[in-house]
Amino acid sequence: MRIAGIDITVDWSLLIIFALIATSLALGQFPQWHPAWGPLTCWLTALAAALLFFASVLAHELSHSLVGRANGIQVKRITLFVFGGMAQMEHEPDRWPAELWMAIVGPITSLIIGLLCILAAGIGAPGAAAAQAGNVPALERLLAGLDPGRTLLLWLGQINIVLAIFNLVPAFPLDGGRVLRAILWGTTHDLRRATRLASALGQAFAWMLIAAGIAMMLGASLPYFGSGAANGIWLAFIGWFLNNAALMSYRQLLTREHLQDVPVGRLMLRQLETVWPDMPVDMLVSNFLLRTDQRAFPVVEGDRLAGLVCQRDVERLPQAQRHSTSVRDIMKPMSQVVVAHPNDDALDVLNLLAQRDINQVLVMEDGRVAGLARRADILRWLALHGPAKVPPGP
Numbered sequence: 001m002r003i004a005g006i007d008i009t010v011d012w013s014l015l016i017i018f019a020l021i022a023t024s025l026a027l028g029q030f031p032q033w034h035p036a037w038g039p040l041t042c043w044l045t046a047l048a049a050a051l052l053f054f055a056s057v058l059a060h061e062l063s064h065s066l067v068g069r070a071n072g073i074q075v076k077r078i079t080l081f082v083f084g085g086m087a088q089m090e091h092e093p094d095r096w097p098a099e100l101w102m103a104i105v106g107p108i109t110s111l112i113i114g115l116l117c118i119l120a121a122g123i124g125a126p127g128a129a130a131a132q133a134g135n136v137p138a139l140e141r142l143l144a145g146l147d148p149g150r151t152l153l154l155w156l157g158q159i160n161i162v163l164a165i166f167n168l169v170p171a172f173p174l175d176g177g178r179v180l181r182a183i184l185w186g187t188t189h190d191l192r193r194a195t196r197l198a199s200a201l202g203q204a205f206a207w208m209l210i211a212a213g214i215a216m217m218l219g220a221s222l223p224y225f226g227s228g229a230a231n232g233i234w235l236a237f238i239g240w241f242l243n244n245a246a247l248m249s250y251r252q253l254l255t256r257e258h259l260q261d262v263p264v265g266r267l268m269l270r271q272l273e274t275v276w277p278d279m280p281v282d283m284l285v286s287n288f289l290l291r292t293d294q295r296a297f298p299v300v301e302g303d304r305l306a307g308l309v310c311q312r313d314v315e316r317l318p319q320a321q322r323h324s325t326s327v328r329d330i331m332k333p334m335s336q337v338v339v340a341h342p343n344d345d346a347l348d349v350l351n352l353l354a355q356r357d358i359n360q361v362l363v364m365e366d367g368r369v370a371g372l373a374r375r376a377d378i379l380r381w382l383a384l385h386g387p388a389k390v391p392p393g394p
């Protein structure tokens, strides 16, 4: 699905949360609010509510993406998954005001959706006067008197407001943490210090959630979070996820800082073995793949570069056919080969490798092969020059 030129991907884990929301509404919340409703009404309203919930999560993510685009950051894909949504940006903002607006627009969108839903649920609702008596039985009567449409809007309204508040917690990489980082970045003019602080707060918050979750699993009842082992597991899980995300974001920044402005020509493999198109594949295996640590070979015909052949191309061919097949038949022609330039940023090349799910890219200069930029070389360079601990991949 595409909206405004952005790919919308749905992760399989979303099905789990969809089923969880629909089930807990259909079997828990709605029968409690509306003892008179039959199971069919409960389930239909619950399914519609779960669908609209994801539509509002998508609206939240789209708002980030559109503000990002207005600031020159392309968002290629939004993935909806178990914790809501995630927008994949090509790169992070390079000025703090862009980061600030991009981060804060999401919670604002959720808040507006939430308030509009609650307002719509309330317009002309029967028994609104009864609720003004202010006592609890009146509130229950009011809830029971709401039709399925208004009930759905009321639930959607409050869940969007919860979503806005949760995202505003100043724990990086939540939206609130990004807002905090942007402000720290603006005051200290030091992105790294700002990220370190915001990410430390994010981790502290994550550990708090994990501790609260464990306490609830052991039977404690906490204010606001409630009690129960199931809620506790859920809370601890969110905490664990946030802690990982906070750590990853900080390491990503370190990786980015260490690789930025390093031309890939400085860390690529220069001395390349080349092969020729008529070479049988079994010779490629025995004389090249097994004898060198090179995993991709430029295929040269005369003085013309015809393509690139990789270990993966060989693996796809049944072993019995290696003798009768030539390199020409399994190589990628130049029109399909991803190439880089020696002056390209090593960081951009690492991102390119991750995006295409490949391990190396051919480096060309003035129509000639200059070398091979491999993921392993970039990671080795990072291990020797970069931060103490580097995550695998960008």
Ligand SMILES: [Zn+2]
Binding pocket: 060, 061, 064, 106, 107, 167, 175
């Ligand atoms: Zn957000």
